[in-house]
């Protein structure tokens with residue numbers, strides 16, 4: 030042992046002895062104590078030990094989070110089953126009374142959060158997360174597809190044959206537009222992704238879009254958008270309209286509500302939705318179409334119509350985007366026409382008035398209509414017709430016409446546009462520049478809201494206008510010549526029988542439902558039959574490019590294809606289900622050239638095809654596009670065709686053969702937009718007592734020769750369907766229905782040419798007799814005490830794409846959904862499912878009331894009853910039920926579009942804007958991105974909106990009931 034260790038040993042012994050001595054003095058205690066006095070750790074120790082932050086969660090959360098585990102700890106026997114969860118219903122009413130409890134009393138599938146829709150064919154599952162909106166046809170749900178990790182919008186059609194049938198038309202038309210005409214998705218038309226039948230409901234899946242343009246205006250407190258945005262949107266809508274015209278398809282319900290922002294695309298993009306009212310141009314059967322504010326004069330007058338009616342609506346939309354308010358917010362059709370005449374300074378041309386069936390309701394004859402062909406005859410004073418005054422109308426109709434408030438102080442179009450206040454902060458040079466663009470806008474609008482459908486610009490012509498192209502506007506635009514778009518030459522006499530309606534046009538009329546009118550096909554889904562379309566019904570500068578030898582004259586456009594069949598996708602028979610009331614193969618259109626079509630559609634020669642279940646056969650979307658058929662030709666349809674119902678159409682109120690849809694049905698006469706426009710009262714319009722005196726009677730004719738082999742589920746045209754409809758069920762398996770028809774157009778009588786310069790002549794006249802007083806208006810900042818620089822959408826720098834996203838996000842109502850999937854996408858009026866809520870703000874619930882004023886098209890007593898051969902059923906449920914949907918049903922011209930409103934009193938912003946009664950958006954819709962000055966610009970630096978006030982002294986009422994009680998004609 031060395032010295033060191035000997036020393037240590039001695040030391041420890043000494044310590045031990047000292048301890049023993051100490052222990053003798055101190056009583057025993059445990060060597061380790063349970064508690065020690067607190068002493069902060071040295072810094073080094075603090076660094077090494079992890080800091081533990083304990084955040085106390087709220088008691089409720091602590092008790093409920095992981096509650097399943099908690100219960101299981103408490104009771105090991107506890108088993109959790111998701112199926113037993115209480116459902117969060119999205120459909121109201123949510124009581125299942127139909128379809129074995131799956132449907133409510135309105136035939137809507139009762140949806141709840143996490144309800145799963147299944148495409149039984151593909152086994153794709155759609156997890157319902159929310160309801161995006163309601164329409165005439167049913168509900169639109171936001172669904173999650175885990176397979177693709179994406180959301181889609183699924184329209185779940187009511188479980189009624191009529192809705193089902195019409196929805197098939199939407200599927201067909203949209204599929205055709207998407208796949209055939211716009212495969213690359215460049216034309217701003219919503220994409221259809223899938224369709225299937227689930228629980229007897231046709232479900233159509235669309236790409237998910239965002240806020241609609243009406244909502245956008247509302248968020249902007251009904252102030253117009255900046256001109257650059259108006260221009261951008263106009264261009265995009267025109268892209269779609271060009272395509273639709275080429276396809277010969279009329280949308281029939283263009284309005285701001287049916288134009289939706291895309292949520293994810295940059296720069297800002299919009300898309301057109303809702304082709305449920307669409308029809309082929311040559312199959313214009315409904316006479317009561319388009320939402321009232323956007324209704325064209327020819328539709329209002331009951332004249333024949335073409336794709337030009339969409340151009341009228343488009344003009345109204347462009348004006349509204351600029352002004353923030355509808356250009357023609359007619360409270361009734363009389364009021365609508367009155368406003369058109371006042372603002373445009375003209376009236377419909379005599380050649381339209383002469384032929385239209387409702388002319389006598391709104392005009393009196395003051396001269397000879399002998400020279401109606403002369404365009405000058407229709408110019409103002411020289412017209413043979415004079416619009417009735419209010420008093421005259423009242424005397425004639427025995428009731429006062431409903432007149433809405435004035436928003437534009439009786440100004441004409443030029444005055445309205447030029448006097449619209451500028452953004453407050455706009456520098457002088459910018460004001461000058463904007464004034465120039467406004468002149469271009471005025472000129473643009475004049476070409477669109479042109480009374481004469483023949484002179485109205487086509488989409489292609491309009492798309493070359495300086496307002497759209499951005500070129501300097503120096504003088505009135507003269508559009509390049511385009512092959513004329515002739516007035517619709519019906520190959521089927523318009524009978525205004527809604528039961529036939531566009532279903533008939535689509536070959537889906539219940540009356541002909543079992544007929545199979547197309548070539549035999551064993552096509553898979555979305556099969557396209559040999560097909561050619563008139564890709565250009567007219568080309569600029571291509572007069573007379575139609576070179577067929579049939580003597581069509583010299584200006585029938587560039588169509589020269591001799592293919593014969595407009596073969597459109599047929600959705601019929603999805604999921605192996607077949608519906609009695611439908612054929613397996615339908616014709617939605619035929620050759621653009623009726624002469625050639627004739628040879629294709631001979632009776633029973635293969636056109637009738639068994640609609641065996643599961644076949645998706647091509648549908649032809651119509652017979653000949655009007656451009657190629659004689660304006661005055663008609664087809665005599667054999668007894669039993671929808672034609673025979675013409676004069677006795679339910680539009681007259683008989684209700685016997687009413688449309689099962691809202692399209693022309695009374696229910697649809699609500700204009701759902703209820704945003705405080707003057708049409709908040711019931712219209713006193715009634716039906717015209719005039720029988721349809723269509724102008725298709727001068728000799729040309731076509732004839733149908735139906736195949737005579739019909740399935741039991743289908744009904745011969747002349748046979749009522751009562752026995753079928755009430756018991757309607759989708760059937761598995763198919764029945765070999767066959768039928769066919771032949772068409773023969775024998776006569777082509779005349780052609781039209783475009784004359785563009787008349788437009789200016791007319792509109793120039795219009796500017797003369799307007800009150801001067803309304804021209805000068807103060808700066809909005811001067812007269813609007815609440816004018817704010819920070820107002821939504823008014824700032825430069827807004828990125829519209831982010832706006833769309835923001836809108837989507839911000840407009841979400843606070844009630845969170847029981848969803849694991851983050852809520853994105855559309856946020857509007859539709860976040861309050863199941864409430865009948867007063868928070869709905871778009872197409873709000875139609876007031877629950879019967880509409881005693883509606884004589885024509887009123888649902889017969891017992892609507893919803895499908896007896897009596899498609900007696901018009903619940904075309905607008907808001908007539909019949911306490912409507913619950915956020916979007917009240919509307920459609921088809923009936924256009925029951927109530928835009929919003931139930932929450933208005935709650936959220937009135939106190940005159941922040943210059944028309945106090947225009948409802949501002951929900952508070953929670955106004956925050957965030959769009960308001961941010963830093964992000965309110967397009968990528969191309971276009972400001973989103975204007976800091977402008979309305980020059981209109983008349984204020985929209987607080988109750989923005991924008992109903993359309995217009996009659997069904």
Ligand SMILES: Nc1ncnc2c1ncn2[C@@H]1O[C@H](COP(=O)(O)OP(=O)(O)OP(=O)(O)O)[C@@H](O)[C@H]1O
Pocket residue numbers: 161162163164165166167169182184219235236237238239241286289302303304305855916917918919920921
């Ligand atoms: N692709 C979509 N993405 C987001 N929302 C959509 C989409 N399609 C429809 N919606 C919403 O659902 C609502 C109803 O849709 P749609 O207009 O197609 O139904 P509808 O029954 O035909 O209506 P209407 O009665 O107006 O004709 C729309 O107003 C819109 O808010």
